[in-house]
Amino acid sequence: MNPHIPILCFSHLRWHFVYQRPQHLLSRCQINADVFFFEEPVHEERVGPALHIRREENGLHVVTPLLPLGTSGAEAIDAQRFLLKNFLKERKIHSFLAWYYTPMALEYTSDVKPELVIYDCMDELSAFQGAPPQLVELERELFRRADLVFVGGQSLYHVKRKQHANVHCFPSSIDRAHFVVAREGLANPTDQRLIPHPRIGFFGVLDERLDTALLAAVAEQNPQWSLILLGPVVKIRPEQLPRLPNIHYLGQKQYGDLPAYLSNWDVAMLPFANNASTRFISPTKTPEYLAAGKRVVSTPIQDVIEPYGRLGLVDIAATPKEFSTAIESALTSTDDESWLDRVDQMLSHISWDKTFAGMWHEVTRLLGRSSEYAAGYTTVKEIASV
Numbered sequence: 001m002n003p004h005i006p007i008l009c010f011s012h013l014r015w016h017f018v019y020q021r022p023q024h025l026l027s028r029c030q031i032n033a034d035v036f037f038f039e040e041p042v043h044e045e046r047v048g049p050a051l052h053i054r055r056e057e058n059g060l061h062v063v064t065p066l067l068p069l070g071t072s073g074a075e076a077i078d079a080q081r082f083l084l085k086n087f088l089k090e091r092k093i094h095s096f097l098a099w100y101y102t103p104m105a106l107e108y109t110s111d112v113k114p115e116l117v118i119y120d121c122m123d124e125l126s127a128f129q130g131a132p133p134q135l136v137e138l139e140r141e142l143f144r145r146a147d148l149v150f151v152g153g154q155s156l157y158h159v160k161r162k163q164h165a166n167v168h169c170f171p172s173s174i175d176r177a178h179f180v181v182a183r184e185g186l187a188n189p190t191d192q193r194l195i196p197h198p199r200i201g202f203f204g205v206l207d208e209r210l211d212t213a214l215l216a217a218v219a220e221q222n223p224q225w226s227l228i229l230l231g232p233v234v235k236i237r238p239e240q241l242p243r244l245p246n247i248h249y250l251g252q253k254q255y256g257d258l259p260a261y262l263s264n265w266d267v268a269m270l271p272f273a274n275n276a277s278t279r280f281i282s283p284t285k286t287p288e289y290l291a292a293g294k295r296v297v298s299t300p301i302q303d304v305i306e307p308y309g310r311l312g313l314v315d316i317a318a319t320p321k322e323f324s325t326a327i328e329s330a331l332t333s334t335d336d337e338s339w340l341d342r343v344d345q346m347l348s349h350i351s352w353d354k355t356f357a358g359m360w361h362e363v364t365r366l367l368g369r370s371s372e373y374a375a376g377y378t379t380v381k382e383i384a385s386v
Contacts, residue, residue: 005115005367006096007033010105012125014039015062018205018231019255020284021122021152021172022101028356030060033097036087038105041065041080049079051087063087080108088112097363103138106145116366117145120359121160122152122172127276129208129235147366150359153282155302168362171303173355174287176347178255182263182292189260191250195226198331200297201265203230203258204285206241206249211273211299216242217320218271218327225327227269230261262292267330270298270314271323286314287350290343295330297323313343 007029011022015037026035037060042052048066055061065080088096098114100106101122119142126135140163143149149167151157157169192199206229219227223246232252233241241249253261262268268289272278282303289296296314298304308314315326333339 004032004034006091006093007035007099008096008114009035009037009099010102010109011037012040012102012104015056015060018252021120023255024173024175024352025120025356025359026060026099027058028352029099029360030058032360035060036063037061038063038065038084041067041071041076043067043069043071045069049083051083077107081111084108084112100142100146103135103142104132106138106141110141116147116363117142118148118150118363119143119146120150120152121156124156124159124277124280127279129277148362150362153280153303154306156280156282159280168359170355170359171282171350172284173350173352174284174291174347175352176287176291179259179262179288179291180293182259182294184263186260186263188264189257192228192248192261192264195228195248197226198224198266199226199228199264200267200269200327201228201230201261202269202271202285203253203261204283205234206231207234207236207277208275209272209278209281210236210241211271212240212242214273214299214320214323215247215271216244218323219244219247221320221324222246222327228261228265230258258288259292262289262294265294267327268292268294268296269323269327270296270301270304272299272301274299274318287347290314291347293340293343295333295339297326297330299323307346311342311346313339313346 009026013022015023026037029035039062042064044066048068050066052064052066053061065083067076067079071079095115097116097118098109099118099120101120102125125131143163146164149160149164151160151167151169153171154169157167161167215227219242225246227247228250230250230253270283270286278301281301283301286296286304286308290313297317298314300316300318304314305316309316315330317323317326
């Protein structure tokens with residue numbers, strides 16, 4: 001049998017949206033398996049039901065269900081169930097692993113029989129704005145079905161470990177080589193070039209997790225600073241974002257372009273709100289900012305406080321006044337060399353390669369129960385050296 005057993009991943013995030021945990025992990029997974037990344041459906045006029053399948057440069061396949069405009073509810077679920085069964089039949093896939101990012105996918109995958117069920121729980125999705133009411137019960141069902149559960153942060157792990165016997169904490173990590181080049185003084189992107197210093201920047205999805213009141217207050221109290229935000233606006237209306245002369249929204253950027261923007265910031269920020277949607281987040285951008293050599297100011301997010309705040313690598317500030325004071329301190333800091341040494345020491349222990357190696361070790365450990373799947377997988381040591 002082909003040692004590259006297929007993995008069908010079911011995600012609430014699109015592959016070509018923000019480059020984050022699923023993309024980092026499943027790109028590495030493609031080395032060991034044939035990965036099919038199933039996105040949520042797209043509704044179009046005079047189309048479908050059908051699957052649009054495109055092969056990425058790394059060999060991974062992105063699978064997008066196309067449904068007729070107006071298809072919803074039970075009809076949409078039935079259509080996706082039909083498309084999935086037909087996909088498995090046409091590809092002659094009899095054994096596969098199911099890798100879930102969203103419990104909602106159980107609505108159309110509940111009657112397929114994967115060799116192994118993996119749930120990579122990267123967020124508390126039920127706490128997000130607009131979460132479907134059935135999501136909580138579907139997650140309970142996914143925990144019942146899962147053979148293996150990964151959790152994307154320490155605070156979320158403390159909750160989820162009580163719900164399954166085989167839960168492992170693998171916090172989001174860092175592609176250090178990608179971001180460390182920002183320390184070299186990269187050319188300033190065109191749309192940022194005329195924005196005056198000091199520049200305090202953020203990149204990520206702009207949604208209900210953003211503390212818009214804090215952002216507005218900091219901008220108003222410090223008109224000499226330029227606050228720069230990169231990323232798509234999702235689940236909130238653009239008019240809900242504060243509009244002041246020194247706040248600059250530059251839109252979504254490609255992952256490959258982020259180091260150039262970072263390189264030309266003076267301080268990086270994590271202006272997250274204190275609400276249900278941020279209670280368990282573990283921002284990937286924290287180590288990315290640090291790898292770029294930028295001082296970071298964050299609101300009190302638990303997975304930023306521990307370990308980054310505790311180690312003195314990130315300044316934690318709750319109120320607009322505290323946030324402004326912390327930024328001012330970061331702008332005038334004189335111990336950059338000592339601080340960077342401590343940053344690099346901490347970052348030397350984490351990487352997406354190491355994170356994936358640990359996760360894949362758990363997968364292969366379970367697969368090892370069946371000898372026909374045991375051979376042909378890349379070893380943990382080999383993965384870590386990719």
